[in-house]
Amino acid sequence: MIIEAVMNLILLFPGDSTDEGVVRLTGRRRDHMLAVHRAAVGDELTVGIAGGRIGKGRVRKLDDDAIELAIALDADPPPPLDLTLIVALPRPKVMNRVVAAVASLGIKRLFLINSWRVDKSYWKSPRLSPDNLRLQSILGLEQGRDTVMPAIELRRLFRPFVEEELPELTRETAALVAHPYAAEECPRDVRGPVTLAIGPEGGFIEQEIASLTRAGFRPVHLGSRIFRVETAVAALAGRLK
């Protein structure tokens, strides 16, 4: 079994229920609970229902292909980050990590967009399938102990997105584009909603920074170190919120 990340919460779905308050889990979640949590009958694990509350699941039965938990959900998931993220599509492997990071950080809206330095082949990757985006989101939610899936939207054309969609999307938000060569330092602890754009692995070109600036974005930097896309996502989300 490949362990991508530790499940700090077992994410449940309506189809998992057998009786009221009982779920039966097979496949990846069962295997993970046995191999990583070393779950035994009577153990309690943190669980949460997709889109809903979190709580505890007590193991009540284990067999060769399933694990049964008696669940009690009594708490809300962590509050979402008031931040919409726009990321120029990175290469597929990195994209997986970015989506999982977005979900674990509590970001609820992600746009994956085209830009000049995005390799065209990335748009053909099977990793952009709804099933894979959902799986990576689930891995991130399990990591971050959250239950609310991020909405992920793909935009293959930079210009119409920036010129036609962004004005509405950024209305009454602080709109920032992370750019290592910006004159302004990235602000900290911004109150109110933020829309943040992050460039591709090769960075945004100056014309794209100019288009984003015309759409109301302020270019900001994070100091002299250049971060990988997934590190920039975490550093910026932590700093801004």
Ligand code: SAM
């Ligand atoms: N060679 C690229 C360049 O010079 O722009 C580096 C791109 S970096 C790997 C990917 C993205 O992360 C950047 O486009 C930017 O959005 C963000 N980023 C990384 N380090 C940053 C920094 N120090 N300040 C602001 N943004 C940064």
